[in-house]
Structure formats: structure tokens, C-alpha cells
Amino acid sequence: MxxxxxxxxxxxxxxxxxxxxxxxxxxxxxxxxxxxxxxxxxxxxxxxxxxxxxxxxxxxxxxxxxxxxxxxxxxxxxxxxxxxxxxxxxAPNVPVIDELIGQNARERLTEVKRGLRSILDLLAGRIGTGEFRLAPPAAHVAPSRRESGSRRASAVTPVSPRRKRSA
CATH class of the missing domain: 1.10.1660.10 (Multidrug-efflux Transporter Regulator; Chain: A; Domain 2)
Structure with missing residues (x-):
């Protein structure tokens, strides 16, 4: 061969x-x-x-x-x-690979990590010191198709969670 x-x-x-x-x-x-x-x-x-x-x-x-x-x-x-x-x-040439993949990869990962932590803080009920903020809700919400003309979207009552029935 x-x-x-x-x-x-x-x-x-x-x-x-x-x-x-x-x-x-x-x-x-x-x-x-x-x-x-x-x-x-x-x-x-x-x-x-x-x-x-x-x-x-x-x-x-x-x-x-x-x-x-x-x-x-x-x-x-x-x-x-x-x-x-x-x-x-x-010897492996690791810095060269980092340059080729992206010089700012570490910075981007740090930024994503910071954003995820601020989302966790937000979900936990405490607003962190991060830059991530939710936009305020819209001033006017259009009524859904199921709602009658007498009810407006702003007057929606909160729904309580359902309880399990015992057998």
C-alpha cells in the first residue's frame, strides 16, 4: 500500500x-x-x-x-x-487561539454574567445595582377579545391560584 x-x-x-x-x-x-x-x-x-x-x-x-x-x-x-x-x-499557543476566537471574549462573558445576575436579583425581588432595568408597563392596554365592552383591561382583577381537590 x-x-x-x-x-x-x-x-x-x-x-x-x-x-x-x-x-x-x-x-x-x-x-x-x-x-x-x-x-x-x-x-x-x-x-x-x-x-x-x-x-x-x-x-x-x-x-x-x-x-x-x-x-x-x-x-x-x-x-x-x-x-x-x-x-x-x-508548547500550546493558547493566547493566539484566544486572539483568533475573539479578543474581547472574556469581557463579553463578564457582561453576560453581570446581566444574568441582575435578572436573578430582579426575580428574587431585590433590584440590584446593575444596569438592567425593566421598562415601565404600557399606559394603555387594549382589551382582549373575550372581555365585554363594560370591562377595561386596566380593571382586571387578579386571579387567585387554584387549589388541588382532595379525593
């Missing part, structure tokens, strides 16, 4: 979606996900609000895994051993 596969040109980008990696390497998405499970050092990182993304190094590594499995005919364990033998220790 020493077929020579045509070279694959990886576009000059920093991040790739899973679908793009599958299309580029001609593998099915379930195959790529299974390789992620088998090779945990595949640097798959999820964007804050988007799909899984791969760095260029990850695409090159998937390309090597594909070659080892499909061209050289190695098993997953054999490919894993070969990758460990050939690998050189590389």
Missing part, C-alpha cells in the same frame, strides 16, 4: 471549521470526530458561540493521521505510536 496520494494544498488561514477540514482531506465528519477521540492532542477548540475549529497545525496533523491510516495501512494504535515517536514537545 505505498500509493502516493496527491499533495493537498492547505489554504493559508489560521483557523478551519470541521466541515472545511473534512472537505479538504476528503474524510467524513464521523471519521474526523473519531480521530479526535483517538488522538486527544488534536488541538480542537470550540469557539465561544460557534462550531469546532482547527488550527493549521491540527489540519496538518489530521493529514498525517490520514496518511498513516489509509496509505501506510497502520492501525489507530500504530499511528498513535508513530506520532508519539516523531513528535517533538511543543
Amino acid at each position: 505505498s500509493e502516493i496520494a496527491p499533495p493537498i494544498d492547505i489554504p493559508n488561514r489560521a483557523l478551519f471549521k470541521a466541515a472545511e477540514v473534512c472537505e479538504l482531506l476528503k474524510v467524513q465528519p464521523y471519521v474526523l470526530r473519531s480521530w479526535e477521540a483517538e488522538f486527544p492532542d488534536l488541538g480542537v477548540s470550540k469557539a465561544a458561540d460557534g462550531p469546532r475549529v482547527y488550527r493549521r497545525e491540527d489540519v496538518e496533523r489530521v493529514m498525517l493521521i490520514r496518511h498513516l491510516l489509509l496509505v501506510e495501512g497502520l492501525t489507530l494504535a500504530g499511528a498513535r505510536r508513530r506520532l508519539v515517536d516523531e513528535s517533538t514537545p511543543v
Whole structure:
């Protein structure tokens, strides 16, 4: 099985979606996900609000895994051993990923967290010091279709909760 596969040109980008990696390497998405499970050092990182993304190094590594499995005919364990033998220790470049995903991701998360806390305060009956405020109710509410002409929407009586009947 020493077929020579045509070279694959990886576009000059920093991040790739899973679908793009599958299309580029001609593998099915379930195959790529299974390789992620088998090779945990595949640097798959999820964007804050988007799909899984791969760095260029990850695409090159998937390309090597594909070659080892499909061209050289190695098993997953054999490919894993070969990758460990050939690998050189590389420090993860986490700040670069943070920049690519979003420089202000932490600020956005903090803002969302603050908003959620103010909603919790509001629901608990205490208005917090946050910026979140509910708008005052509308001055005029149109009567519903079921209401008769003599009753207005502003004169609606509160409904008491129903009690369970005992058997």
C-alpha cells in the first residue's frame, strides 16, 4: 500500500471549521470526530458561540493521521505510536487561539454574567445595582377579545391560584 496520494494544498488561514477540514482531506465528519477521540492532542477548540475549529497545525496533523491510516495501512494504535515517536514537545499557543476566537471574549462573558445576575436579583425581588432595568408597563392596554365592552383591561382583577381537590 505505498500509493502516493496527491499533495493537498492547505489554504493559508489560521483557523478551519470541521466541515472545511473534512472537505479538504476528503474524510467524513464521523471519521474526523473519531480521530479526535483517538488522538486527544488534536488541538480542537470550540469557539465561544460557534462550531469546532482547527488550527493549521491540527489540519496538518489530521493529514498525517490520514496518511498513516489509509496509505501506510497502520492501525489507530500504530499511528498513535508513530506520532508519539516523531513528535517533538511543543508548547500550546493558547493566547493566539484566544486572539483568533475573539479578543474581547472574556469581557463579553463578564457582561453576560453581570446581566444574568441582575435578572436573578430582579426575580428574587431585590433590584440590584446593575444596569438592567425593566421598562415601565404600557399606559394603555387594549382589551382582549373575550372581555365585554363594560370591562377595561386596566380593571382586571387578579386571579387567585387554584387549589388541588382532595379525593
